[in-house]
Amino acid sequence: MINRIFAWLTDGAHWQGSEGILRRLVEHLGYSLTAVIIAALIAIPLGLYIGHTGRGRVFVVNLAGAARAIPSLGLLFIAVLWLGPKFSGDIAFLAPAGLVLVVLAIPPILSGAYAGVEGVEPDARDAARGMGMRGPEVLRHVELPCALPLIMSGIRSATLQVIATATIAAVVGLGGLGRFLIDGLAVRDTPQTASGALLVALLALAVDMVLALVQRFVVSRGLTGRYRTVQTFDSDAGVTPPAPALQHSA
Amino acid sequence: MTWLQDHLGDVLGLTVRHIYLAGVPLILGLLIALPLGWLARRFRGLYPILIVGTSLLYTIPSLALFIMLPFLLGTQILDPTNVIVAMTIYTVALLVRTVADGLGAVPEAVNQSATAMGYKRGRRFMSVELPLAVPVISAGLRVAAVSNVSIVSVAALIGVAQLGSLFTDGFNRAFMEPIIVGVISCVLLALLFDGVIIGVTRLATPWQRAGKASS
Numbered sequence: 001m002i003n004r005i006f007a008w009l010t011d012g013a014h015w016q017g018s019e020g021i022l023r024r025l026v027e028h029l030g031y032s033l034t035a036v037i038i039a040a041l042i043a044i045p046l047g048l049y050i051g052h053t054g055r056g057r058v059f060v061v062n063l064a065g066a067a068r069a070i071p072s073l074g075l076l077f078i079a080v081l082w083l084g085p086k087f088s089g090d091i092a093f094l095a096p097a098g099l100v101l102v103v104l105a106i107p108p109i110l111s112g113a114y115a116g117v118e119g120v121e122p123d124a125r126d127a128a129r130g131m132g133m134r135g136p137e138v139l140r141h142v143e144l145p146c147a148l149p150l151i152m153s154g155i156r157s158a159t160l161q162v163i164a165t166a167t168i169a170a171v172v173g174l175g176g177l178g179r180f181l182i183d184g185l186a187v188r189d190t191p192q193t194a195s196g197a198l199l200v201a202l203l204a205l206a207v208d209m210v211l212a213l214v215q216r217f218v219v220s221r222g223l224t225g226r227y228r229t230v231q232t233f234d235s236d237a238g239v240t241p242p243a244p245a246l247q248h249s250a
Numbered sequence: 251m252t253w254l255q256d257h258l259g260d261v262l263g264l265t266v267r268h269i270y271l272a273g274v275p276l277i278l279g280l281l282i283a284l285p286l287g288w289l290a291r292r293f294r295g296l297y298p299i300l301i302v303g304t305s306l307l308y309t310i311p312s313l314a315l316f317i318m319l320p321f322l323l324g325t326q327i328l329d330p331t332n333v334i335v336a337m338t339i340y341t342v343a344l345l346v347r348t349v350a351d352g353l354g355a356v357p358e359a360v361n362q363s364a365t366a367m368g369y370k371r372g373r374r375f376m377s378v379e380l381p382l383a384v385p386v387i388s389a390g391l392r393v394a395a396v397s398n399v400s401i402v403s404v405a406a407l408i409g410v411a412q413l414g415s416l417f418t419d420g421f422n423r424a425f426m427e428p429i430i431v432g433v434i435s436c437v438l439l440a441l442l443f444d445g446v447i448i449g450v451t452r453l454a455t456p457w458q459r460a461g462k463a464s465s
Contacts, residue, residue: 001321068396069440071403073414074433077421081429164311168404172421181313185408194321197314204309 001190005198008191010203019179021199028176028203032162035098039105039158044151047113051147052139060114067107072165076100080172093173097166104165105158112154116147145220152215156208163204214245253427261416265435267367268412271405272398273443276333279341280391286342287349289373301347308343309358312336333405340401341394348390352383381454388451395443396450413439 008014015021050056079096087095120143128142170178180196183189254261286304290297310318319325319332356379364378403414416432419425452459 005321064439068393068438068439069400071400071414071417071433071436073403073406074417074429074436077417077429078433081421081424085447142421150423160311163312167311167313168308168407171407171418178313181317182407185317193317198319200314201310201318204311204314208309 001194003017004191005194008195009198021177021180024175024177024179025203028163028166028178028200029207030209031098031101031166031174031176032159035101035162035166036105036109036155036159039102039162040042040109043106043109043154044113047110047137047151047154048117048139048144048147050110051114051117052143054137057114057118060066060111062122064107064111067104072100072104072161073168073171075103076165076169076172076223097172097174099170101162101165101169105162108158108161109151109154112137112150112152112157113147116154117143120146146223148219149215149223152211152219156211156215159207159211160204163200167200253425254431258429260437261431262415264411264415265439266404268399268414268436271404271410271412272337272395272439273331273404273445275334275337275341276391276395276398276443278338279345279394280387282338282342283345283349284380286346287353290346290350291353297350301350304343304346307339312340312401313407315339316405316408316410319333323438328409330410332408333402333410337398339358341398344394344397345387345390349383349387352390354387355386356382384451384454385458388447392444395447396440399440399443403432405415 013020017023047060050060076097079100080093083096083099084092096240117139124142124146125138128138133141166174166176167178167181170176170182177196177200180192181200184193184196286300315336316332317327319335320327320329323332323335325331328449339408360378360382361374364374369378402412403417405412406418413432413435416428416435420428420432
């Protein structure tokens with residue numbers, strides 16, 4: 001079996017064309033990046049605002065928990081059956097599926113941004129005020145940089161969630177690598193299904209590693225240094241699934 | 251809601267299967283994560299290896315894992331064992347870090363007092379460190395429980411029956427009611443799991459209530 005999977009993957013014909021691996025890979029990355037960027041544009045400002053003002057914190061804490069309980073497959077089907085008929089052509093499944101991806105990506109980023117600002121040491125905030133900074137300046141120069149590790153954790157867990165859900169979304173007609181899994185299952189083409197699964201897993205790993213690198217570069221060294229020496233359970237070194245960390249700091 | 255009345259028996263049967271597929275991995279995952287978390291704490295060099303290793307497993311999308319496991323385990327694709335093993339992997343991935351951090355959060359003075367009272371390493375772990383780490387471990391277990399319940403439903407795509415089968419069934423017939431019943435059942439089940447863990451945690455940590463009552 002391993003040989004057949006290897007043979008499928010190394011067959012040049014499977015890589016090219018409008019239904020080839022490369023095209024599907026680009027589609028998958030395209031959907032995922034678009035969804036995460038839109039979600040981040042909504043969730044980061046909102047999370048920073050809630051963390052900074054303390055307004056609506058109950059909403060954020062409950063939203064993160066509730067979102068985890070909602071099965072993405074069910075949400076996807078409801079969106080397509082409900083919104084699909086309102087559009088025509090490819091948009092009929094692209095728009096609902098895209099909407100679901102964005103909706104699923106918002107809670108982790110929102111609670112990361114909120115928990116990041118919430119967790120900023122009061123001393124640092126007071127010092128910034130003592131230096132004459134106003135609210136928005138404190139947010140930009142102190143709270144935002146200090147919140148970056150948790151914001152990045154939120155983005156990473158949202159991205160993984162979106163890559164996984166985009167895979168499933170092939171069942172409602174979306175492109176991407178999920179096509180190989182869903183189509184392979186439908187026609188019992190085991191090498192294709194298994195190769196698709198392998199490619200999706202590798203894509204998720206690669207994207208998470210890239211984001212881990214980004215996190216390394218964007219997070220201030222003053223922060224990472226401190227987090228390394230103080231090993232309490234709510235510290236976040238950033239290489240791990242962020243859900244429990246968020247839970248603790250929330 | 252006539253659909254639900256006609257199919258109540260089916261929905262209950264699928265719910266039981268769902269509880270089994272999501273619940274067993276929670277217990278297995280906890281049993282595997284406890285020694286791993288302890289190792290990560292005991293040997294500092296192992297901590298980053300175990301944490302990074304388990305978090306890599308966590309990145310694998312569920313559908314991909316469900317499909318790859320039969321090749322690694324030699325099972326049939328329809329075998330529910332694949333789902334049990336996949337969910338156990340996710341549970342372990344979430345819990346190893348939680349267990350290690352929970353044990354790490356036990357104050358050093360407490361450990362030293364226990365040692366001074368004559369507790370050997372093994373007994374100290376079982377009767378001092380582990381109970382004190384329960385609230386942290388329980389928080390991680392709640393996250394794992396809720397996400398297990400929702401991820402298991404994806405297994406409907408590979409043909410393993412549980413509440414997610416209502417989604418594929420409803421979608422194939424363009425019929426909304428089973429899907430909505432399935433989503434609501436999943437959320438209720440997640441709440442049930444959450445409630446059970448909170449209840450067990452309360453029973454296992456009587457000192458927390460005692461502290462609250464006196465203060």
